[in-house]
Amino acid sequence: MITDKNILIDSHCHINFGGYDEIIEDILKRCAENSIEQVWDIGTDINSSKKSISMAKEHPEIKSFIGIDPEVFVPGSEYFVGFDKNDEWIEQMFNELNNLIEENKDYVIGIGESGLDHYWFKEKSKEDQENSSRLQEQLFKMHLELARKHNLPLSIHSRGAEKLCLEIVRKYNVTGIFHSFTGNYQTAKGILDAGWGLGVNGIVTFKNSNDLREVYKKLLSGRKFESPIDFYNQGIFFETDSPFLAPEGKRGEQNEPYTIALIYDNFIKNLSF
Numbered sequence: 001m002i003t004d005k006n007i008l009i010d011s012h013c014h015i016n017f018g019g020y021d022e023i024i025e026d027i028l029k030r031c032a033e034n035s036i037e038q039v040w041d042i043g044t045d046i047n048s049s050k051k052s053i054s055m056a057k058e059h060p061e062i063k064s065f066i067g068i069d070p071e072v073f074v075p076g077s078e079y080f081v082g083f084d085k086n087d088e089w090i091e092q093m094f095n096e097l098n099n100l101i102e103e104n105k106d107y108v109i110g111i112g113e114s115g116l117d118h119y120w121f122k123e124k125s126k127e128d129q130e131n132s133s134r135l136q137e138q139l140f141k142m143h144l145e146l147a148r149k150h151n152l153p154l155s156i157h158s159r160g161a162e163k164l165c166l167e168i169v170r171k172y173n174v175t176g177i178f179h180s181f182t183g184n185y186q187t188a189k190g191i192l193d194a195g196w197g198l199g200v201n202g203i204v205t206f207k208n209s210n211d212l213r214e215v216y217k218k219l220l221s222g223r224k225f226e227s228p229i230d231f232y233n234q235g236i237f238f239e240t241d242s243p244f245l246a247p248e249g250k251r252g253e254q255n256e257p258y259t260i261a262l263i264y265d266n267f268i269k270n271l272s273f
């Protein structure tokens with residue numbers, strides 16, 4: 001997949017979301033100018049997954065990951081579908097995603113976004129937490145089965161639940177990237193040791209992200225990196241999470257895949273590689 005050692009990839013973004021349709025040619029031009037060869041666009045539900053596939057069909061630089069975001073079971077989230085969804089609904093999602101993969105083998109290169117989101121739990125009632133945990137976990141396992149069935153990597157959403165996600169994925173013979181990783185050193189090391197990757201994005205460039213920079217410094221000290229491919233080979237992937245998380249210097253703007261070049265430069269400068 002990585003064809004040139006000096007080529008960058010945006011390993012997690014959502015350009016299938018509204019706001020990019022009219023400027024997609026400009027977005028891809030800015031990618032080309034910044035040596036960004038591939039843009040991995042991530043679905044968050046069936047419709048956004050379908051949209052992603054249709055964009056991948058039109059633009060060879062775009063590759064799709066398809067899946068259902070765990071926030072469908074987080075009350076208060078714009079994606080919340082309610083707690084009355086059950087095994088049948090999850091099975092239906094499996095079948096729809098499965099069909100999309102089988103019909104679009106040249107365009108779908110991974111599963112996601114999928115995982116667990118416990119970030120909001122502290123503000124919720126005990127009952128909401130229990131319902132949310134149970135359904136999120138069921139949905140996550142469905143994606144792991146899908147990944148195993150098709151031998152595809154996963155883009156994992158693990159907000160506030162990195163350790164638990166790692167425990168679960170260890171039980172499946174699959175691999176992928178913990179996108180937007182913000183956990184501690186121990187979990188980061190566990191992820192790399194298990195053969196999984198870590199997603200580095202604009203958060204690492206923020207002024208108040210010293211703890212995260214320290215995690216990466218400790219984790220990667222003594223290793224040698226000369227080009228993006230050296231990072232990929234050692235499980236470190238760069239991502240923008242566009243339209244979110246624009247890096248320092250661009251904060252508040254609608255993020256775009258070309259900022260992967262800024263994130264990469266900032267990361268190697270800050271960590272003195």
Ligand SMILES: [Zn+2]
Pocket residue numbers: 012013014042113241
């Ligand atoms: Zn995302």
